[in-house]
Amino acid sequence: MIDEKKPIRILVADDHPLMLEGIGVVIASQPDMQLVGEAADGNEALAQFRALLPDVTLIDLQMPNANGIDAIRAIRAEFPQACIAILTTYRGDVRALHAIKAGAQGYLLKSTLRKELTEAIRVLAAGNRYFPPEIAAELTHYLGQDCLSPREIQVLQLIARGCANKQIAGELGLSEDTIKGHLRSIMEKLGANNRTHAVTIGIERGFIEL
Numbered sequence: 001m002i003d004e005k006k007p008i009r010i011l012v013a014d015d016h017p018l019m020l021e022g023i024g025v026v027i028a029s030q031p032d033m034q035l036v037g038e039a040a041d042g043n044e045a046l047a048q049f050r051a052l053l054p055d056v057t058l059i060d061l062q063m064p065n066a067n068g069i070d071a072i073r074a075i076r077a078e079f080p081q082a083c084i085a086i087l088t089t090y091r092g093d094v095r096a097l098h099a100i101k102a103g104a105q106g107y108l109l110k111s112t113l114r115k116e117l118t119e120a121i122r123v124l125a126a127g128n129r130y131f132p133p134e135i136a137a138e139l140t141h142y143l144g145q146d147c148l149s150p151r152e153i154q155v156l157q158l159i160a161r162g163c164a165n166k167q168i169a170g171e172l173g174l175s176e177d178t179i180k181g182h183l184r185s186i187m188e189k190l191g192a193n194n195r196t197h198a199v200t201i202g203i204e205r206g207f208i209e210l
Contacts, residue, residue: 007034008125011054013045013071014038014087015063019110023058026117033121042066046074049082056124058108061088061095069095069102076103083124087113094147094206096135106130148189148207155182157208160199 010033012023020038027035037052039045041064049057057075061068068086075082085106086099096107106124108116109132120130148156151172158168165183169176183195190205192198202208 007032008121009034009036009052009055010121011037011039011045011048011052011057013040013042013048013058013063014060015040016060019060023113023117026114030118033118042068042071042074045071049075049079055083056121057082057084058087059084061086061090061099069098072099072102072104085120085124085130090206107132107135109135148186152182152186153207155179156186156198156202159195160202160208160210
């Protein structure tokens with residue numbers, strides 16, 4: 001928890017200059033906040049954190065050199081008390097779970113930053129977690145469901161690339177019947193109607209990326 005008399009010191013890591021600029025404008029408009037540093041990739045985020053020791057750090061999920069989740073892990077390994085939130089355009093529940101496991105206390109959708117950014121920063125600076133209602137609801141819903149196994153994720157990723165069962169079997173060194181079994185399991189777990197639907201759900205929930 002920070003001293004209420006001092007502004008909340010914020011570090012932002014994002015490889016999109018316009019996003020950095022927009023966040024900077026919002027923070028500058030708040031008398032109780034101060035943007036102390038910016039970073040364009042995960043490695044720079046770690047270096048900036050070491051130098052600045054901010055109260056709240058906002059990290060983009062997708063960045064070069066080290067992605068947001070890797071950057072969180074690296075920062076938290078050195079600074080266990082670091083207060084970090086993920087910035088993302090994605091709502092996938094798997095990404096949210098990975099971010100939480102890496103040590104994120106917040107998960108902010110870029111589409112809602114204009115109305116939620118300052119509230120989130122104050123909540124995080126006060127020592128609390130911040131998750132938008134829609135993210136919290138999805139997490140609650142999906143935590144009770146089966147997750148795909150590493151092998152099923154491999155199969156789904158290859159399906160997303162347009163591979164047929166026979167190609168996938170050759171790629172993974174498995175029989176075609178085994179691949180069909182994995183596909184049935186994937187569709188059942190995701191509630192998918194067909195291969196294309198399974199890929200769509202897999203992307204939405206963050207299991208795979210194109």
